[in-house]
Amino acid sequence: MSDSRPTSTAGPDKARFVIAFALAVLALVVGWDAWRLSGINTYSAVGPEAFPAIIAAGLALLALANAVEAVREGAQDRPRDEAGPMAWVLAGLIGQIVLLAFGAGFAIATGWLFAATAKGFGRGPLWGHFLAGAAMCFVIYVVFAKGLQLALPAGPLERLI
Amino acid sequence: MKHLFSGALLATAVAVAPFGAAFAEINELKIIAPAAPGGGWDQTARSIQHVLQSDKLVENVQVLNVPGAGGTIGLAQFVNSSKGDPNVMIVGGYVMVGAIITNRSPVTLAEVTPIARLTGEYEAIAVPANSPLKSLADLVAALKADPQKVSWAGGSAGGTDHITAGLFTKAIGIDPRKVNYIAFSGGGESLASILGGKVTVGISSLSEYDAQAKAGKLRILGVSSAERLPEAPDVPTFKEAGIDVEIQNWRMIAAAPGITAEQKQELSQTIEKMVKSKAWTEMLAQKGWANTYLSGAAFDAQLAKDIAATQTILKDIGLAQ
Amino acid sequence: MDTFAALSQGVMVALQPMNLLFAFVGVMLGTAVGVLPGIGPALTVALLLPITFKLDPAGSLIMFAGIYYGGMYGGSTASILLNTPGESASIVTALEGNKMARAGRGGPALATAAIGSFVAGTIATIGLALIAPTIVDLAISFGPEDYFALMVLAFTTVSAAFGSSVTRGLTSLFIGLSLGLIGIDLQSGQARLSFGVPDLLDGVEVTTLAVALFAIGETLSVVAAGARADEIIEPVKGSVFMNREDWKRSWKPWLRGTFLGFPIGAMPAGGAEIPTFLSYALEKRLCRKPGEFGNGAIEGVAGPEAANNAAAAGVLVPLLTLGLPTSATAAIMLAGFQQYGMNPGPLLFATNPDLVWGLIASLFIANGMLLVLNLPLVGLWVRLLAIPRPWLYGGILVFATLGTLGANPSLVELGMLLVFGLLGYVLRRYDYPIAPVVVGLILGPLAEQQLRRALAISVGDPLVLFQSPVALTLYVLSALALFGPLLFYVITGRKAPVGADED
Numbered sequence: 001m002s003d004s005r006p007t008s009t010a011g012p013d014k015a016r017f018v019i020a021f022a023l024a025v026l027a028l029v030v031g032w033d034a035w036r037l038s039g040i041n042t043y044s045a046v047g048p049e050a051f052p053a054i055i056a057a058g059l060a061l062l063a064l065a066n067a068v069e070a071v072r073e074g075a076q077d078r079p080r081d082e083a084g085p086m087a088w089v090l091a092g093l094i095g096q097i098v099l100l101a102f103g104a105g106f107a108i109a110t111g112w113l114f115a116a117t118a119k120g121f122g123r124g125p126l127w128g129h130f131l132a133g134a135a136m137c138f139v140i141y142v143v144f145a146k147g148l149q150l151a152l153p154a155g156p157l158e159r160l161i
Numbered sequence: 162m163k164h165l166f167s168g169a170l171l172a173t174a175v176a177v178a179p180f181g182a183a184f185a186e187i188n189e190l191k192i193i194a195p196a197a198p199g200g201g202w203d204q205t206a207r208s209i210q211h212v213l214q215s216d217k218l219v220e221n222v223q224v225l226n227v228p229g230a231g232g233t234i235g236l237a238q239f240v241n242s243s244k245g246d247p248n249v250m251i252v253g254g255y256v257m258v259g260a261i262i263t264n265r266s267p268v269t270l271a272e273v274t275p276i277a278r279l280t281g282e283y284e285a286i287a288v289p290a291n292s293p294l295k296s297l298a299d300l301v302a303a304l305k306a307d308p309q310k311v312s313w314a315g316g317s318a319g320g321t322d323h324i325t326a327g328l329f330t331k332a333i334g335i336d337p338r339k340v341n342y343i344a345f346s347g348g349g350e351s352l353a354s355i356l357g358g359k360v361t362v363g364i365s366s367l368s369e370y371d372a373q374a375k376a377g378k379l380r381i382l383g384v385s386s387a388e389r390l391p392e393a394p395d396v397p398t399f400k401e402a403g404i405d406v407e408i409q410n411w412r413m414i415a416a417a418p419g420i421t422a423e424q425k426q427e428l429s430q431t432i433e434k435m436v437k438s439k440a441w442t443e444m445l446a447q448k449g450w451a452n453t454y455l456s457g458a459a460f461d462a463q464l465a466k467d468i469a470a471t472q473t474i475l476k477d478i479g480l481a482q
Numbered sequence: 483m484d485t486f487a488a489l490s491q492g493v494m495v496a497l498q499p500m501n502l503l504f505a506f507v508g509v510m511l512g513t514a515v516g517v518l519p520g521i522g523p524a525l526t527v528a529l530l531l532p533i534t535f536k537l538d539p540a541g542s543l544i545m546f547a548g549i550y551y552g553g554m555y556g557g558s559t560a561s562i563l564l565n566t567p568g569e570s571a572s573i574v575t576a577l578e579g580n581k582m583a584r585a586g587r588g589g590p591a592l593a594t595a596a597i598g599s600f601v602a603g604t605i606a607t608i609g610l611a612l613i614a615p616t617i618v619d620l621a622i623s624f625g626p627e628d629y630f631a632l633m634v635l636a637f638t639t640v641s642a643a644f645g646s647s648v649t650r651g652l653t654s655l656f657i658g659l660s661l662g663l664i665g666i667d668l669q670s671g672q673a674r675l676s677f678g679v680p681d682l683l684d685g686v687e688v689t690t691l692a693v694a695l696f697a698i699g700e701t702l703s704v705v706a707a708g709a710r711a712d713e714i715i716e717p718v719k720g721s722v723f724m725n726r727e728d729w730k731r732s733w734k735p736w737l738r739g740t741f742l743g744f745p746i747g748a749m750p751a752g753g754a755e756i757p758t759f760l761s762y763a764l765e766k767r768l769c770r771k772p773g774e775f776g777n778g779a780i781e782g783v784a785g786p787e788a789a790n791n792a793a794a795a796g797v798l799v800p801l802l803t804l805g806l807p808t809s810a811t812a813a814i815m816l817a818g819f820q821q822y823g824m825n826p827g828p829l830l831f832a833t834n835p836d837l838v839w840g841l842i843a844s845l846f847i848a849n850g851m852l853l854v855l856n857l858p859l860v861g862l863w864v865r866l867l868a869i870p871r872p873w874l875y876g877g878i879l880v881f882a883t884l885g886t887l888g889a890n891p892s893l894v895e896l897g898m899l900l901v902f903g904l905l906g907y908v909l910r911r912y913d914y915p916i917a918p919v920v921v922g923l924i925l926g927p928l929a930e931q932q933l934r935r936a937l938a939i940s941v942g943d944p945l946v947l948f949q950s951p952v953a954l955t956l957y958v959l960s961a962l963a964l965f966g967p968l969l970f971y972v973i974t975g976r977k978a979p980v981g982a983d984e985d
Contacts, residue, residue, distance in 0.1 A: 015912055023653065030660055033675050046934045046942075048667040048674060051926075055659050062656055065649045081706035081911070089705050089879075093698070093900045096883060097893055110883060114876040120705045123872035133876070140884060150888045151225045203528075228890055230666065230683035237680060263671045264683060312939045318671035343935050344668045349806035349813075353750035356804070357622040360939060372805050480671050 015078075016070035023063035031056035085120040092116030105155015106145075107138040190219045192414075193251040194226050195235025202232065204448065205279065205412050206252045212440045218431050231260025231320075237268040243417040247424040250276070254412040255321055258471050262481045263319040270464065274416040274425055277432050278460050280445065281411035281453035284325045284385040285367040285396070289358050290378055297383045297402035300362065301333050308339040314351040314360040318344045319480045321410045322364045324471060325385055327478045328406045329399065337477045355379065366410060367393060385409070411453060413460070429456060488835055489611055492843030501544050505844070505851045508545035512552020513856070517560045519693045519885035522569025523794075524811040526553030543841055547848035550815070551603075554794060555852055558595045558787060563588060563866055564878050566697040566885070570688040571754035571790045573920055574762045576696055578775065578782030585778050588864040589722035594732045594780055595787040596856045597724075601733075602740040602788035603849040606795030607842055609744050610802070618803045621749045626935035627947050629751050631956035633929035636756050638960040639763035640921050650914045657905075658922020661686045662930075669934050681894035690886055691923055694899045695916050697882045699906020701875045706907070722861045732784040735765050739788030747796025750808045751932070754793035755924050761785035763963075795845070802838060 034052035092113040099109035111134025118129045134157070141158055144150040152158075190213065194206035203226060210222040227235035232253055243249040251273065261269050288294045294303060304311050308330065315322030323344070327337035343360055345351035352370075355363035356378060363370070363379075371392065373379040381396045385408045389398060399406045416428050435441055436454045445452055455463060475481035495501065515526045527549055557568030562579035575595065582591040609617070641651055664675045665685030676682040724732065739761045746752040746760075765781040766772060775782055798815075800806040807813040869877065886899050909916055933947075940946035948954060962969075 019653075019908075019912060023656075026657075026660060030663065030675065033663075037672055037674065046937050048670040048672045050934075051930045052663055052674060055656060055663065055926075058652075058656050059660065062649065062653050066653060069649055078911070079707070081703075082708040083706075085708055086702060086706040089702060090900075092879065093883075093896075093903070097896050097900070100896070101893055106887070110880050113883065114880050117701070117705075117876040117879050118872040121872035121875055123870070129876075133880070137880065137884075140880075144884070144888060151223075151891045152884075152887055153891060225891070227892070228684070230680060234680050234683070234892075264666070264673065264680070266680070309941050317666070317668050323671075341938060341941070343938050344931075346668055346931075349800060349808035350750045352804075352806050353622050353800065353808070354625070357625065359625045378804075 011075045013070040013073060013075050015076075016066055016073075020063045020066035020070060023059050023066060027056045027059035027063060030059060085122070088116050088120030092120070100153050103153075103155055105158045106141050106152045107134045107157045108155055109153075110137040110140075111135075188220045189223075189248050190221070191223045191225055191249045193235050193239050193249065194224055195232035195239075195251065195253065195257075196226065196228050202252045202254065202412065205414075208441075208444045208448065209252070209279075209414065209435065212435050212438060212444060213431070215440055216435065216438050218434055218438075230264055230266075232257040233260050233264050233266040233268070236261075236270075236273070237266065240268045240272045240418055245419040246417050247420050247428065249417050250428070251415050252412065253415060255410050255467065258468055259319050259321065259324055259475065262472055262475050270415075270468065272418050274418060274420055275460055275464055276414050276416050276425070276429055277436070277456035278411050278413045278453055278463070279432075279436065280450040281409040282366040282368060282451065283390060284321065284364060284408055284410065285370055285393075286329075286382045286384075287355060287363045287365075287370040287374065287379045288361070288382060289355060290380055291358070292361075292380065294362070294382065295380075297397065297399065297404065300382060301402075301404070303361070304330060304333060304335055308335050309341045311362065312341045312343050312360040313362055313364050314343050314345060314354050315364045316344065316351070317346065318342065319475065319478075321408070323478065323480075324474055325406070325408050326364050327474045328408065329404060331474065331477060332399075332404045332406050337474065338479050340478065409453065432456070486611075488839040489843060492836070492839040492841075493846065495540055495840060496544055496843045496847040501541055502847070502851070504541045504545040505548040505848050506855065508548020509552040509555075509848060509851050509855055512549035512554075513556040513559070513852075514552075516553035516556025516568055517881075518556075518888060519560055519564075519566035519568055519689065519697065519882050521553075521885050521888055522557055522571075522689065522811070523550055523553035524569075524809075524813075525889060526550075526556070527811070527815070540840060543837075544844040544847065547841070547844040548851060550794075550811075551599075551845070551848045551852045554791065555596065555599060555856060558599075558790075559592060559863060560881075562591045562595065562783070563863060564697065564881065565700060566878060566882050567689065567692045568885070570692070570920075570924060571758055571793070572787075573688075573692045573696075573755075573917075574758040574786040575783055575790070576692075577762070577917055578779050580696075581776070581778035582780065582783065583864070583867060587778060587780075588867060589860050590724045590728045590780060591778075591783050592860045592863060593724045593857060594728065594784045596853055596860075598732065598736040598739065598784045598788040599791040600849050600853045601736045602743060602790075602792040603795060604846070605737075605740045606744045606747075606792040607846050607849075610795055610798055611842060614799045614803050617745060617748050618799050621745070621752075621800060622804075624749050624751070624952065625950065626932045626939065628950055628952045628956070629749075629932040630929060630936055630947065631950075631953035631960075632746075632752075632756065633925055633932060635956045635960045635963070636759050636925055637921075637929070639963040640759045640925075641918065647913075651918055654909065654914050654916065654918035655922045658919040658924075659926040660922075661691065661919070662923045662926035668931055669938070679894070681892060685927075686898065686923060687890070687895070688920065688924055689889070690895060690898055691902050692920050693882050693886065694902030695906035695909070695919060697878050698899060698903025699910055699916070701879060702903060702907040703910045704871075704875065706911075722864065723857075728780055731780050734768075735761070735781045735785035736788040738764060738768075739785040739790075740792040743789035743792030743794075744796045747793030748799035749796075750800055750806060751928075752793070752796070753809060753928075754790050754797070757789040757793050758786040759921060759925075761789040798845075802841075 030052050034049040034056055037049035037052065038047065095116060096109045096113040099112060111130050114133030115126050115129035119126050138157060141152055142161065145152045192206045192209060194203040196202040206224045210224050213219040213222050227238050235251065236253065236257065239251045257270065294300050313326045315326065323342050326340050326342055330340050331337045345354065351363060351365065354360050367384055367390065370379050370381055374381050381393060383399050383402060384390055384393065384396050385406060386398055387407050389396065414432060416425060433456065472481065512526055515521060516523060557572040558575050561567045561572045561576035562583050565576050565580040567573040567576050579591045582588060641655060664682055666673050666683050673683055742761050743757040746757045747754060762782055762785065765785040766775045769775060769779060769781050797809050797812045800808050801812050801816065807816045883896060883899065886895055906916060936946055937944065
């Protein structure tokens with residue numbers, strides 16, 4: 001998606017420092033898990049801890065390599081990302097999970113996802129899209145859950161049929 | 162699409178007419194298959210669904226797949242969300258017993274209401290046709306010489322196959338921790354390693370090896386049943402060879418925790434009627450499953466015995482604390 | 483020549499009008515369900531199998547074959563058009579296929595996938611009929627040490643094919659490898675990186691990760707780019723069908739894909755993913771215009787799709803000759819066969835030849851039906867991309883979550899979709915390649931299990947890894963893949979043609 005080439009300016013690339021830090025944390029977690037597993041006492045030529053240990057070491061090296069490249073390549077000018085539209089899409093995904101958790105059922109929860117995503121891409125109104133999305137998802141539910149016995153979460157709407 | 166929609170219409174018609182269902186004892190039943198579609202538990206659940214509906218024992222049966230971690234995820238969901246609900250049941254089996262222990266599952270079989278054991282399979286030990294091991298006695302001798310030189314191919318670690326291998330070695334006086342067990346994720350892959358002579362012996366359900374044995378590619382050394390099995394009358398049992406191991410990989414159906422005695426009674430009767438039906442017998446024959454129906458107090462006792470024995474052997478193998 | 487007599491007999495039965503109708507219905511239903519992301523052919527067949535019960539054996543066998551092929555092709559269609567792979571074997575298709583679709587070349591991409599599948603399916607079916615007994619002996623002789631060498635080859639060729647920066651490529655790969663550790667370890671029964679969360683015990687589902695990284699990650703980066711990313715998606719540019727050049731660039735990858743896919747698919751632990759990776763890497767190496775790789779090279783669709791289909795036919799080799807179900811799809815097919823009174827096993831060819839040849843003929847007819855049905859529909863499918871962006875992406879998210887919920891109705895699974903979607907967004911934003919994450923998740927656990935099996939069988943002796951001629955050959959090929967470009971440079975003094983990075 002990077003159609004505009006990043007150009008380098010002075011100072012290290014902060015974003016890649018953050019990535020290097022995240023990799024270091026991941027290395028620690030995987031390494032800790034390997035250490036925990038090495039205490040388990042079963043017979044095997046190569047235990048469950050060997051691969052995690054290798055991967056943890058690799059992650060640690062990569063954290064270092066990313067940090068070095070962050071300094072060497074310098075800060076990059078990346079086009080600004082817009083937080084608003086992205087927040088709508090994320091709200092759609094998170095909202096779907098929350099709605100399902102509270103038993104709203106597939107049609108309502110996924111209708112909300114559809115409406116929020118459309119809103120994020122600049123198309124309203126939220127209510128109209130929600131109703132259209134919920135109707136569409138209700139039809140999908142009928143076809144897949146009733147026709148094919150696919151287990152999709154049911155809510156008040158789905159129980160009507 | 163015609164089949165689909167007529168099916169959907171039918172289901173709708175049934176759901177809106179609850180009082181028209183005088184001929185069925187239970188209106189609605191949801192069966193949880195704690196596995197992905199296609200596996201053994203899923204097929205069991207769908208067979209039950211088919212027979213209950215076709216024999217009009219239950220008006221409307223739904224199967225819900227909750228896959229994961231040897232059935233423990235489905236079990237946890239079942240126990241937590243359907244307390245006291247007489248219209249939900251779960252399919253399970255011996256694999257669950259081991260998985261609950263090795264995964265340290267917070268929910269156990271003690272929390273459900275077991276209804277009946279339905280089907281079961283026995284474990285078998287097989288070697289390639291050209292193997293120097295001719296009998297269980299040869300295998301015992303090889304194990305006593307050096308247990309680590311004998312590699313066993315079977316299903317995932319801590320599963321029925323691994324447990325049987327552990328019980329077998331323990332019964333002949335070898336530390337089950339020394340079992341050189343090679344786990345395979347699918348039956349085909351492990352069978353290929355046995356046929357290719359990559360491992361010393363294979364251990365799995367008899368049905369996995371039966372066809373190969375009939376074709377002369379495998380030799381089955383022994384089975385884990387109490388008596389010789391009709392499908393393999395020439396194969397000795399472990400007990401005949403003096404190895405005191407008897408194990409059945411069974412499948413069962415259980416009801417929700419906290420249901421009343423009457424509700425349990427009604428479900429037990431429905432399942433008993435199903436097991437005695439012609440449709441069920443045909444279904445078992447088609448799938449090649451043995452009818453090992455056991456219910457009530459006898460099943461409860463068997464279950465308790467299996468759980469205790471499994472706990473011990475998994476500790477011996479080193480998979481449980 | 484009995485073989486051909488039996489096969490043509492089977493084809494005659496399958497060609498009866500009623501049976502053709504069943505094939506048609508099967509392909510339609512299979513495609514409709516297979517399009518859902520996360521629902522691959524195995525699950526599609528499992529869901530639709532009950533529908534076939536009501537038919538006579540011949541009819542249901544044919545419908546079954548139709549569903550199977552429809553399910554596979556549905557996965558490819560979703561990969562190409564929506565960037566939501568339906569199964570792990572069509573992930574590679576999404577890489578180039580979706581780029582093509584966005585550039586108005588979705589038609590040729592769908593066509594080369596369909597025709598490539600047909601060509602591969604046909605050749606592989608003939609292979610199945612003629613050399614199944616020979617190839618199966620070879621396949622069985624593969625031990626864990628040989629499989630490990632095959633994984634090493636896949637790792638080296640694939641990592642050479644993805645991305646221009648070594649650090650970035652390896653970073654993505656290691657993220658994938660770490661994700662592959664999650665869950666219960668098969669060999670020891672121990673839970674790794676699960677932190678007591680029961681839903682993590684089964685590990686990360688490949689399709690969940692792929693759909694999240696590809697579809698959700700992309701939706702997030704497109705929406706975040708706002709007006710800046712107003713790259714207009716052109717549904718059709720140029721011919722909706724393949725032009726002369728497309729044909730010229732497709733036929734060799736079809737054949738090469740077939741020859742990678744069939745034997746590897748026939749191996750008990752080969753699978754369909756590895757041949758698609760190898761095919762992608764190979765086509766990238768051989769492509770005359772390597773710069774197009776990453777921007778929609780038709781070879782990158784043609785080769786892997788053929789490999790995927792040939793591997794699916796290859797899976798039938800151990801299933802029909804030995805009765806070994808070596809994949810989820812094969813296991814569900816086995817259940818299907820038993821439904822029709824056939825018990826796959828070493829004696830099947832001897833005891834039920836008519837059923838076996840009937841099945842092979844059915845697969846053949848279903849494959850043809852797929853082609854007949856889908857080529858005219860290509861124009862219609864690509865119109866999907868003409869949907870305005872808010873609705874297109876809204877629809878993609880609806881389908882992504884529908885597929886995930888359908889395969890595993892768990893909110894934790896949806897949560898993983900969200901988290902990995904964010905990961906995909908971050909990787910895109912900072913120019914890390916996406917595909918190696920998925921490759922790591924697929925290949926890491928396979929390589930680990932095979933290595934540990936090999937060492938357990940040899941009681942810890944590492945020399946076992948280098949004693950088999952097959953393994954040694956594969957290591958030499960890996961070395962060539964890694965150091966080949968360097969050798970090329972040393973010998974000719976020119977830089978070897980290397981493709982652009984993937985994203």
